[in-house]
Each structure stands twice: as C-alpha cells, then as structure tokens.
Amino acid sequence: MIIDRDGSATTGIDADTRIALFRVMLEIRTFEKRAYDLFLQSLVKGTSHLSLGQEAIAAGFALAMREDDYTFCTYRGHAHTLARGVPMPGVMAELLGREDGLMAGKGGSMHLTSVEHGVMGSYAIVGAHLPIAAGAAWSAQVRGSGQVSVCFFGDGATNIGAFHEALNLSAVWKLPVVFVCENNLYMEYTPIAAVTAVANPAADRAAAYGLERILVDGNDPEEMYRTATSVIGRARAGEGPSLVEAVTYRHGGHSRADPAKYRPESEVKEWMARDPVVAYRAALVAAGVEEPVLDEIQAAVLAQVDDATEFAKASPPSPAALIETDVWSDGGSAWRN
Amino acid sequence: MAELTYRDAVAAAIAQEMERDPTVFFIGEDVAAAGGAFKATTGLLERFGPGRVRDMPISEEAIVGAAMGAAMTGLRPIAEIMFSDFLATCWDIVANQIAKTRYMTHGQISLPLVIRTANGGGSRFGAQHSQSLENWAMAVPGLKVVAPSTPADAKGLLAAAIRDDDPVVFFEHKSLYAVKGEVPDGEHVDRLGSAKVLRTGDDLTIVALAAMVPRSLEAAERLAAGGISAEVVDVRSLVPLDTRTILGSVRKTGRLFTVEENPRLCGWGAEIASIVADECFDDLDGPIVRITTPHVPLPAADELEDETIPTIGRITSTIFERMG
Numbered sequence: 001m002i003i004d005r006d007g008s009a010t011t012g013i014d015a016d017t018r019i020a021l022f023r024v025m026l027e028i029r030t031f032e033k034r035a036y037d038l039f040l041q042s043l044v045k046g047t048s049h050l051s052l053g054q055e056a057i058a059a060g061f062a063l064a065m066r067e068d069d070y071t072f073c074t075y076r077g078h079a080h081t082l083a084r085g086v087p088m089p090g091v092m093a094e095l096l097g098r099e100d101g102l103m104a105g106k107g108g109s110m111h112l113t114s115v116e117h118g119v120m121g122s123y124a125i126v127g128a129h130l131p132i133a134a135g136a137a138w139s140a141q142v143r144g145s146g147q148v149s150v151c152f153f154g155d156g157a158t159n160i161g162a163f164h165e166a167l168n169l170s171a172v173w174k175l176p177v178v179f180v181c182e183n184n185l186y187m188e189y190t191p192i193a194a195v196t197a198v199a200n201p202a203a204d205r206a207a208a209y210g211l212e213r214i215l216v217d218g219n220d221p222e223e224m225y226r227t228a229t230s231v232i233g234r235a236r237a238g239e240g241p242s243l244v245e246a247v248t249y250r251h252g253g254h255s256r257a258d259p260a261k262y263r264p265e266s267e268v269k270e271w272m273a274r275d276p277v278v279a280y281r282a283a284l285v286a287a288g289v290e291e292p293v294l295d296e297i298q299a300a301v302l303a304q305v306d307d308a309t310e311f312a313k314a315s316p317p318s319p320a321a322l323i324e325t326d327v328w329s330d331g332g333s334a335w336r337n
Numbered sequence: 338m339a340e341l342t343y344r345d346a347v348a349a350a351i352a353q354e355m356e357r358d359p360t361v362f363f364i365g366e367d368v369a370a371a372g373g374a375f376k377a378t379t380g381l382l383e384r385f386g387p388g389r390v391r392d393m394p395i396s397e398e399a400i401v402g403a404a405m406g407a408a409m410t411g412l413r414p415i416a417e418i419m420f421s422d423f424l425a426t427c428w429d430i431v432a433n434q435i436a437k438t439r440y441m442t443h444g445q446i447s448l449p450l451v452i453r454t455a456n457g458g459g460s461r462f463g464a465q466h467s468q469s470l471e472n473w474a475m476a477v478p479g480l481k482v483v484a485p486s487t488p489a490d491a492k493g494l495l496a497a498a499i500r501d502d503d504p505v506v507f508f509e510h511k512s513l514y515a516v517k518g519e520v521p522d523g524e525h526v527d528r529l530g531s532a533k534v535l536r537t538g539d540d541l542t543i544v545a546l547a548a549m550v551p552r553s554l555e556a557a558e559r560l561a562a563g564g565i566s567a568e569v570v571d572v573r574s575l576v577p578l579d580t581r582t583i584l585g586s587v588r589k590t591g592r593l594f595t596v597e598e599n600p601r602l603c604g605w606g607a608e609i610a611s612i613v614a615d616e617c618f619d620d621l622d623g624p625i626v627r628i629t630t631p632h633v634p635l636p637a638a639d640e641l642e643d644e645t646i647p648t649i650g651r652i653t654s655t656i657f658e659r660m661g
Contacts, residue, residue, distance in 0.1 A: 103443035113442040120409060121442065125433050131399045132434065135406020142388065143411060165396035169403065326444035327479055329502035336578040337530065
C-alpha cells in the first residue's frame with residue numbers, strides 16, 4: 001500500500017492540539033496494552049479487539065469533533081470511546097465486568113457507550129451501525145442542531161450490504177455524517193485485498209455515491225486531524241456526507257484469541273517501523289518539543305491507566321439484581337401482567 | 338363514532354400523532370408520494386410535507402437503521418417495512434441492535450420507535466409475501482409486539498405504540514386493510530398489553546390474533562348454533578402479554594383453543610398454552626388445543642392458501658370434535 005504523504009506533517013496545527021493528539025494516542029496505547037495484560041491475567045473475560053497501531057485515527061477525529069457530535073464505532077471501540085473523553089476507570093471496569101463499569105457490565109468490551117460524551121454505541125455486528133449513524137445524522141439535520149455523526153468501521157464492513165444502503169441514503173439526503181473506514185488490511189484473518197473487487201475498499205467506491213475519493217495515512221495523526229476537520233466542517237455546513245479511507249495496521253491479532261500468524265513477517269516489520277505513537281513522538285521532538293514535556297505526559301498517562309486499573313479491580317462484580325433491568329424504558333423487563 | 342377502514346385507521350393514527358408531536362416522522366418505501374403499497378398512508382405527505390413523510394430506497398437496513406439512529410437522538414420515528422417477510426433483510430438491526438441497545442447500554446439509550454409492517458396471508462402472494470411473523474419478534478427480548486384485528490384497534494394501538502418509549506413492531510394484517518369498523522371520534526389512544534374479551538361464553542375460550550379474530554368470532558357463532566358457548570379473546574398485544582385476561586377466561590371456561598395464522602412450531606399460542614398449563618392446570622377440563630397453519634411455507638394458489646390458514650370451518654370443526 002502506497003500512500004502519498006505531503007511532507008508537511010506538522011504544519012497548520014497549533015501546539016496545544018499537537019500535544020493533545022500525542023496525549024490521546026498515548027492514552028489509547030497505554031490503555032490497550034494494559035487491557036491485553038489483564039486478559040492474560042484472566043481479569044478481562046470474553047473477547048476484546050484492541051486498537052494498538054490504529055490510535056492516530058481515533059485521536060485525529062475526536063479532537064476535530066464538537067462536544068455534541070456523535071461517535072458510532074465498532075466492537076474495536078475502546079480507542080474511540082477514550083478519545084471522546086470518556087473517563088478511563090469506567091471503561092476499564094466495564095472490561096472487567098464490574099458494577100462501576102460504563103454500562104455496569106451489561107455491555108462489555110464490544111459495546112462501550114457513553115451518551116453524555118457523544119459515544120452513541122459500539123456495534124458488534126459488522127456494518128450494522130452505518131445506517132444507525134446515518135439516522136442520527138438525519139435527526140441532527142431535521143432538528144437543525146448542527147451536530148455531525150461520525151461512524152468508524154473496518155475494511156471488512158465495506159463488503160456488507162448495510163455499507164451500501166447507508167452510503168446511498170446519506171448521499172441522497174445529504175446527511176451530516178462522516179464514514180471513516182479504518183483499513184487495517186485484514187478483515188479478521190483474511191487480507192481484505194483477497195476478498196474485495198477494488199484495491200481501496202472504501203475510497204474506490206466513493207464515486208458510486210457521488211462522493212470524493214479520500215484516501216489518507218491513518219498512521220499520521222495530523223493528517224487525520226486535518227482530514228477530520230475538513231470533512232466534519234463540510235458536513236456541518238450542510239454539504240453532505242464524506243467517506244474517508246484511512247490506511248493503518250493492527251499491531252496485534254483481530255481479537256485476543258488471534259496470534260495473527262497469517263501476516264507476512266516483512267509486512268509486520270514494515271508497519272511496526274511506522275508505529276504511529278513512536279513516529280509522532282519523534283516528529284514532535286524534531287519540531288522542537290522538549291523531550292521532558294513528552295516524558296511527563298507519558299508518566300501522567302501511565303499513572304492514569306494504573307489508577308483506572310486499580311479502580312476497576314476494586315469495583316465489585318456486577319450484581320445479579322441488574323439482570324432483569326432496563327429491557328424497557330420503565331427500567332424493568334416485564335413482558336406480562 | 339365514524340366508520341373507517343382498517344387502512345384509513347392506520348393513516349388516522351399516524352396523522353393524529355404527527356399532529357400532536359413534531360418529533361414524529363414517518364419513513365418507508367413508497368409511503369409518501371404513492372401513499373403506501375396498501376394505501377394505508379394516503380394523504381400524509383400532503384398533510385405533513387416531505388420533511389416528515391419521506392420515501393426511502395429499497396434499503397430495509399437503512400430504513401430501520403435510520404429509525405434507530407433518529408430514535409436515540411430525539412425523534413420518534415415510524416418506519417414501514419412494506420411486507421413483514423422483508424424483516425428478514427434487516428433482522429440484524431431489529432433483533433440485534435434495536436432490541437438490545439437499551440439493555441446493553443444500561444439504560445443510556447431509549448428507542449421510541451415503531452416498525453409498521455403488512456403481515457399475514459390471504460392475498461395469494463405466495464410464501465415470501467404472506468407470512469405471519471409475530472412470533473419472530475416475540476422471541477426477541479426488547480421488542481414489543483402488537484397486531485390489531487379491527488379499525489378501532491389499528492388506530493388506538495398504533496397511537497399507543499407511537500407514544501410508547503420502547504421499540505414496537507406493529508403487525509398490520511393485509512387481509513384486514515379493507516375491513517370497515519367503528520372508530521371513536523377525536524383523539525383515540527389505546528393501551529398496549531391489554532387483551533379484549535370480544536364475546537363472552539361458558540364452555541371454552543378461543544384466543545386469537547389479527548385476522549384469526551373475525552374468523553374465531555364467526556366460528557363461535559356457529560358453535561353457539563350447535564349448543565357450545567365459546568368465549569373469544571383478542572390477544573391484540575403479544576408483548577406485553579395480558580395473561581390476566583387470558584387466564585381469567587380459561588379459569589371460567591375450563592378449556593383453551595388458540596387460533597394462530599403462523600406455522601405450527603413456536604407460534605405465539607404455544608407460549609400461551611404453556612402459561613395456562615403451568616398456572617391454571619387445575620381449572621382445565623381437557624387438553625389445550627392449538628389450531629394453526631401447518632408447518633409449511635404458504636402456497637400461492639387461492640384454493641391451497643385458503644385450506645392452509647385456519648378457516649372458520651376448521652376452527653369450528655376442530656372445536657366441535659375436541660369438545661365432543
């Protein structure tokens with residue numbers, strides 16, 4: 001995969017935003033590594049899909065969003081949830097299935113949601129949330145709220161019918177929605193190129209909906225931030241939807257059970273050399289940011305993750321009393337009188 | 338009281354609620370300019386404009402997905418799926434997303450939406466445009482399921498469904514659209530989760546839904562002529578289920594017959610039979626009998642279809658036989 005880079009990676013973005021991009025990426029990186037450690041200790045049960053290597057997309061978009069904009073993401077959603085400012089302790093406690101989790105343990109890793117932060121859900125059926133994100137954009141449009149709905153999904157989702165239905169409807173209705181394909185080159189275990197008719201599964205299909213072809217380096221947080229600012233701005237101005245393909249790479253397997261042995265060693269090596277967190281730190285240093293400033297952020301983030309871990313571990317298991325709550329809006333689950 | 342057709346009662350309910358609540362929107366295939374494939378939404382576009390009554394592409398996932406996204410962000414959408422059979426094309430959004438999101442998010446997200454759909458047989462449309470699928474929805478925690486049998490209920494229950502803060506799948510029976518009946522004047526809002534005793538009787542209880550209700554009433558008439566007194570209960574709402582009314586009737590009559598249009602296995606009547614067997618076994622004077630469509634896809638030809646779905650004749654003769 002060859003991506004044109006404009007060579008001006010650190011231009012046009014103010015110093016505070018650059019530091020914020022670094023910090024959010026680091027928060028995600030550190031959190032995800034800890035989540036993985038906690039799997040190994042059997043403290044996190046079930047499955048989980050980490051965003052290690054894909055942090056730049058979440059950070060770049062979240063920082064370009066307005067506080068009341070909507071995020072819709074997939075089961076690989078820890079990164080987007082954290083990037084919108086959802087406090088780490090509740091997220092970590094949710095992964096551990098504890099009472100103080102974001103959803104008190106009723107959703108788990110694949111369904112992180114925090115409506116007060118605009119995180120309108122993490123959806124675990126591939127492609128399902130694209131039409132739902134379009135619906136939230138439709139609501140914003142008719143309410144005249146100026147909100148934009150941003151929907152993140154993997155390359156695999158571009159081959160499911162809901163992708164087509166959502167893109168078409170959003171284009172026809174000129175909805176304020178941004179579809180962001182995080183192309184990490186693999187749909188679960190299979191190379192996306194082996195099962196897709198076009199080389200760039202999202203960008204090459206934009207024309208089918210009358211949309212601009214947008215192909216960007218998903219490992220470059222500043223390119224992501226600039227792209228996000230532009231497409232979100234267009235959506236907010238009533239100019240309709242965008243489809244962005246951000247090319248990136250998973251550092252680990254699809255889910256925790258996957259050692260990702262199907263990927264050629266040379267490919268892994270090449271992408272690990274382009275680690276977005278390491279590369280961005282180097283870029284900031286090259287641009288004149290003092291190393292101690294970055295070290296201090298790193299230490300603060302580690303302390304934050306440590307605190308979240310301790311909080312989650314100390315939180316009691318979710319009580320059985322929650323099992324029959326919140327099926328209905330009256331708070332209960334009664335289906336008969 | 339005005340006399341309305343079932344289809345006009347549907348349109349009247351939507352109009353009543355759109356008039357009252359500006360957050361109510363209505364989307365679906367051919368629902369606006371064409372007034373709906375069954376003409377159940379005629380006049381709504383003219384009255385409320387294309388901003389609130391919108392034609393959709395043939396994209397069922399986008400229809401119910403858009404309704405879901407809108408419902409979680411402040412609207413109260415009504416989405417039409419033209420034939421209930423097409424629910425299969427968007428069942429992920431209905432069963433995995435709409436039904437479960439409130440629970441999974443620990444109550445953070447409410448989904449006040451209605452999915453209206455034309456359900457049931459009798460139109461010679463064949464196996465993919467005639468199914469009775471209430472039990473699909475009934476099997477999924479998080480969905481309310483309603484199926485009216487009269488114009489008054491079509492209006493009152495649809496209005497109640499629109500006002501309800503939970504997702505409701507509203508099954509309209511396509512063979513009832515042309516049926517006329519009295520509908521209360523003015524604002525009419527019924528209550529979900531309430532069954533209705535439409536005919537009182539002493540010897541047995543017939544529990545029926547949607548198009549099987551008028552057939553059961555006619556069967557009760559014929560049974561009466563043969564000296565058997567049947568009580569007829571219209572279930573109206575499968576979730577929530579008014580078991581109190583059903584159990585009360587069975588306790589009185591001592592016998593239960595369910596009349597179901599769905600194919601045999603796991604029909605809604607099986608759940609009711611189970612509840613009755615469990616909770617008023619001692620009141621039963623004989624076995625619970627389910628009268629259903631056999632476990633086959635529906636055939637298209639008129640004479641075949643007519644013999645497949647429970648007929649007045651089959652309901653009557655089965656009851657005579659089993660009461661004998």
